Amino acid sequence: MNCDDLARALSEKPQLPLEAQEHLKSCRRCKELVNAVNMPAAMEAPSPATLQQIAEGIAINLRPVSPVAPAGYFFAAFSGIFVFIVALFVHRMGALAIAVMTPLETVAILTALAVSTGLLAYSLVHQMIPGSHYRISPRLLPVGIAVSLTIVIAVLFQFQHEQNFWGHAWPCIRVGTPIGVLAAVPFWLILRRGAILSPGMTGATTGLLAGLVGTSVLEIHCPNLDAWHILVSHLGIAMLCALAGLIIGLAVEVKGHASTTRIIKET
Amino acid sequence: MSDSPGVSKEMLHQGVTPPVAAANDPQMESSVQANVVPRQSLADLDRWMERYQQADPDAPTALVGALSPALLRFFKSQVASREQADDLLQETWLRIHRVRHTYRPGEPVLPWIYAIARRVRVDGYRRTRRITLREIAMELLPERPAPVRDRNVGPAFDTLVAALPEAQREVVTMLKVGGLTLEEVARATSSTVGAVKQKAHRAYERLRDLLQSGEGAKGAA
Numbered sequence: 001m002n003c004d005d006l007a008r009a010l011s012e013k014p015q016l017p018l019e020a021q022e023h024l025k026s027c028r029r030c031k032e033l034v035n036a037v038n039m040p041a042a043m044e045a046p047s048p049a050t051l052q053q054i055a056e057g058i059a060i061n062l063r064p065v066s067p068v069a070p071a072g073y074f075f076a077a078f079s080g081i082f083v084f085i086v087a088l089f090v091h092r093m094g095a096l097a098i099a100v101m102t103p104l105e106t107v108a109i110l111t112a113l114a115v116s117t118g119l120l121a122y123s124l125v126h127q128m129i130p131g132s133h134y135r136i137s138p139r140l141l142p143v144g145i146a147v148s149l150t151i152v153i154a155v156l157f158q159f160q161h162e163q164n165f166w167g168h169a170w171p172c173i174r175v176g177t178p179i180g181v182l183a184a185v186p187f188w189l190i191l192r193r194g195a196i197l198s199p200g201m202t203g204a205t206t207g208l209l210a211g212l213v214g215t216s217v218l219e220i221h222c223p224n225l226d227a228w229h230i231l232v233s234h235l236g237i238a239m240l241c242a243l244a245g246l247i248i249g250l251a252v253e254v255k256g257h258a259s260t261t262r263i264i265k266e267t
Numbered sequence: 268m269s270d271s272p273g274v275s276k277e278m279l280h281q282g283v284t285p286p287v288a289a290a291n292d293p294q295m296e297s298s299v300q301a302n303v304v305p306r307q308s309l310a311d312l313d314r315w316m317e318r319y320q321q322a323d324p325d326a327p328t329a330l331v332g333a334l335s336p337a338l339l340r341f342f343k344s345q346v347a348s349r350e351q352a353d354d355l356l357q358e359t360w361l362r363i364h365r366v367r368h369t370y371r372p373g374e375p376v377l378p379w380i381y382a383i384a385r386r387v388r389v390d391g392y393r394r395t396r397r398i399t400l401r402e403i404a405m406e407l408l409p410e411r412p413a414p415v416r417d418r419n420v421g422p423a424f425d426t427l428v429a430a431l432p433e434a435q436r437e438v439v440t441m442l443k444v445g446g447l448t449l450e451e452v453a454r455a456t457s458s459t460v461g462a463v464k465q466k467a468h469r470a471y472e473r474l475r476d477l478l479q480s481g482e483g484a485k486g487a488a
Contacts, residue, residue, distance in 0.1 A: 007475065011467030012449065033475040036427055037443050045336045050353060054335070054360045058327040065320050065368040129369050130386075131378030131454045138457055195366035197386040198457070253390075
């Protein structure tokens with residue numbers, strides 16, 4: 001075992017293995033490191049008055065609370081709302097795109113949208129509860145999904161040069177964006193039941209999920225299979241909603257700081 | 268408190284500061300303790316957390332007493348002054364109280380607590396920066412006297428980790444002061460175990476280099 005292995009062992013296990021302890025006997029540098037990080041330190045405890053003040057402050061308003069529902073409940077709620085709104089609008093507008101897409105295109109794009117929805121809902125469920133276990137970084141997930149969907153669309157559909165690109169794009173954007181905004185409302189109502197620690201990150205994730213509702217409706221309804229059209233006026237809605245969610249989240253963060261600063265100044 | 272889950276006896280045995288004892292013992296303030304919160308007491312914390320949700324009046328005192336020393340240390344290693352750390356500690360408990368329903372019984376308590384504390388620290392940092400930007404420096408303040416330390420002993424943990432980048436400092440402090448496992452640190456920082464392991468590894472390598480070059484020791488002198 002060398003010094004690098006010891007640093008790795010120190011970062012992986014609370015108790016050093018025997019080999020590492022053997023290495024410590026012969027390496028002064030590593031011994032210093034282990035001593036420094038494990039050294040008992042003078043712990044400045046909070047003053048008893050502070051502790052009492054905190055505990056009393058909390059105890060004054062102490063009422064029983066029910067723990068939040070299990071993660072599966074919220075996951076089902078997010079997914080259910082997503083499917084319900086998509087089904088509602090597709091029922092009203094018609095599934096014209098299904099008739100013109102090949103079976104491969106249909107299965108591939110709908111699967112990509114379903115997987116993206118599932119991952120975003122999973123991430124949101126965990127973002128609601130502090131200290132949740134993440135398998136995928138919640139910061140990278142929205143970016144990863146946006147990039148993946150762009151690649152899927154670019155691979156599945158052909159890039160054509162439409163004569164009246166914005167003339168075709170605008171009606172889709174005008175229909176899809178309000179659907180995304182509408183979907184964001186019930187998502188937000190669910191999120192309120194948890195504790196949002198990072199409003200910017202959660203806002204972006206929620207915005208992307210809500211935007212994907214609009215994207216999914218358009219993917220099933222709009223018969224225009226130009227890759228540029230799908231990227232800009234279908235997937236673009238999800239990106240737009242994610243950006244709006246991020247901005248709203250950051251605004252909430254800033255507003256929270258400003259109000260706390262005001263309270264501190266006043267006191 | 269006779270039916271309490273062992274605050275007065277078990278926590279005392281296991282090294283966790285019982286709130287009532289801390290309140291009555293003036294030496295507790297400057298007592299020398301091991302860096303890490305004992306793992307055995309964590310099952311008690313789980314039970315106290317459940318009782319806190321059920322509005323047991325003893326629960327806030329028990330939780331505040333058991334967790335505050337490590338939380339204060341966590342804040343002290345990240346921010347400059349004791350006053351700021353005290354403010355952050357109070358704000359953390361207020362937030363914990365507000366969102367106590369989001370703790371799921373059976374889940375580990377420490378990642379839940381530290382995730383909230385971490386957010387309070389980030390908010391506090393931004394708030395301090397905003398106030399500092401608006402303040403006008405009237406005169407130069409005298410330098411703070413450096414803490415007096417035994418030369419034979421290495422640099423203090425806080426001084427040592429102060430030289431690390433913020434993300435690495437946070438991980439090492441949670442591991443060594445909070446007594447969290449890698450998995451729990453990953454939960455508290457909304458990260459993955461692999462990412463935490465990597466940060467800890469880099470932090471230890473950097474600390475070893477600092478100790479060798481003597482920068483850490485200089486900082487403590």
